[in-house]
Amino acid sequence: MDYRKLLRFPQNHEYNFHLAHAGWLAVAAMPLLLGVATAFAVAPGNAGLDVQVETVTQSLALPRFEMPASSGTRYWRADTISRGDTLSGVMQRMGVSASEAMGFIKQSRVGQGLLRLPAGETLHIQTDDAGELFAVRYLKDDQNGEKNLINIRKTASGEWAVNADAIEAVAIDTPSSIRVLKSFASSAASSGLPKDVRAQLDEIFSDQIDLDSLQRGDEVNLVYQTLYYDGETIGAGRVLAAEVKRGNRTWHAYYAAHDDESGSYYDSNGQPLQKGFDARPVDNARVSSGFGYRRHPVLGGLRLHQGIDYAAPSGTPIRAAADGTVANAGTESGYGNVVRLRHNNRYETVYAHMSRFGNYRSGQTVKAGDIIGYVGSTGRSTGAHLHFEVRVGGTPVDPTVNAVPAPRLTASALSAFRKANVALDQQIDVVASAPNTTTLARLD
Secondary structure, eight states: HHHHHHHHHHHHHHOOHHHHHHHHHHHHHHHHHHHHHOOOOTTTOOSSSSOOOOOOOOOOOOOOHHHHHHHOOOEEEEEETTTTOOHHHHHHHHTTOHHHHHHHHHHHHHHHTTOOOOTOOOOEEETTTHHHHHHHEEEEOOSSSSEEEEEEETTTOOEEEESSSOOOOOOEEEEEEHHHHHHHHHHHHHTOOOHHHHHHHHHHHHHHOOOOGGGGTTTTEEEEEEEEEEEEEEEEEEEEEEEEEEETTEEEEEESSSSSSSSEEOOOEEEESOOOSSOOTTTOEEEESSSSEEEEETSEEHHHHEEEEOOOOOTTTOSSSSEEEEEEEETTTEEEEEEEEEEEEEEEEEEESSSSEEEEOOOOOTTTOOOOEBBBBSSSOOOOOOOOEEEETTTTOOOHTSSSOOOOOOOHHHHHHHHHHHHHHHHHHHHHHSSOEEEEEEEE
C-alpha cells in the first residue's frame, strides 16, 4: 500500500465524511509518524469506517498481605512537648497506638497529670514495634528549685504504677568537637550538643571570650558528662574540660571539685577563670546540696536540683551576691518566702525559704552584701537552709561555678588537678583530630 496516498487522502477527496471518519484516519496514520510497526487494512470502497470499541475489565487478585508479628523488642523514644500538643497526639507521634495512648490516659491518674506537662519539657516513652506502651518517664518541676524524675511502668497485670525505687544512673564522659561554619550557636546545635552544655560553655568562658565572636574555621573541643538511666539519655551533666580555638589563640578550662557538692573552673595553670560575684549569700556556710542530677534523699529517685542549698541555722542573714534590683519579694509555691534579684540584663539570683525579709521591696536597688532576708524553712522545705539559684537568660546554672568566688588551689590540689587534666586532654585530642564534627562517648 502507498501510505503517502493515505496521508494525502483528505486533500484529494471532497469533505463529505463525518468528522469522526477523518479522526480515525489520523489515528491510523499516527503509528507511522511515531515509527511503530502496526498492521491494519482499509477495505476498498468502504468509505464509512465503523469501529466498535469495547472496554474489558478484569479483576486481579492482590497478594495476601499479613502484618508481621511483633518482635517483642522495646524501644525508648523522646519528644519535646510543643504549645498546643495533646498527650495522645504526642504519644502517637512517637509510635504509640491510639488505643494504647487513650488507655493510659483514662486508666491512670498519673496520665491525667501528664496532660498538664508544659511546653518545652521532654517526654520519654517505651514501646514495642506494634505500638504497645510499656513505660513513661519525664522530669516534673516541684516548684521548689528541683525537678524529680517520674518513672511510670506497666505492671504484669496491665496496671500503671509509679516506680519510686532507687535508680542507678550512669555518668559517661562524652568528648565532642564543634567546627564553626557560620556561628558557634548554629554549629553546636547542628552537632547535637545539648542546650544546657552550650549555656555552660558561654558562662565558663564569659570572662575570656564571647563564643558568638567565633568565625568559620574556629573550634570548640570539650568533654562533658552524659547521664544514662535504663539505657537512655536522661540529661547532660557538667562540662569537665573545654578548649576554644579562635585564629591562633587557644583558651582552656578545667573543672576542679572542692568537695562533693561544689567546684570551680580553672585555666591550664590552675588560675580561676571567673572572679564570681562580690559576696557569698551566707557567711561561712557549707553547700549541703549541689547543682545538677542527684538521687533524692527521701524517695531515692532521681532529681535535677536547679540551685545549691546552704546549711545554716534559722535566722542567719542572707546577703545579696551582687549589685542589682529587687525583681520580686514575696511568697511563691514551693519556694516559700523568696527574693529575686536582677543583675544587669544577664543574671538573676533567687533566694528561697526565708524566715523573713530584709528591708527591701520590689523595684528597689541593692548593693552586694546587703541583707535581703534571713534563713528559714518556709515553703516546701525539710529544714532550715537557703536555696540559692543563679539564672542566665532564664536558664539555671551552677552557682558554685558562676557566682560563688573561686578559691585558690593549694599545692596538693594543684598537683591532683594537673594529673586529672592529662586524661581529659587525651580525650579532647582524639575528638579534635577527627575529620568532621564529632561526638563520642566513653563509659568510665
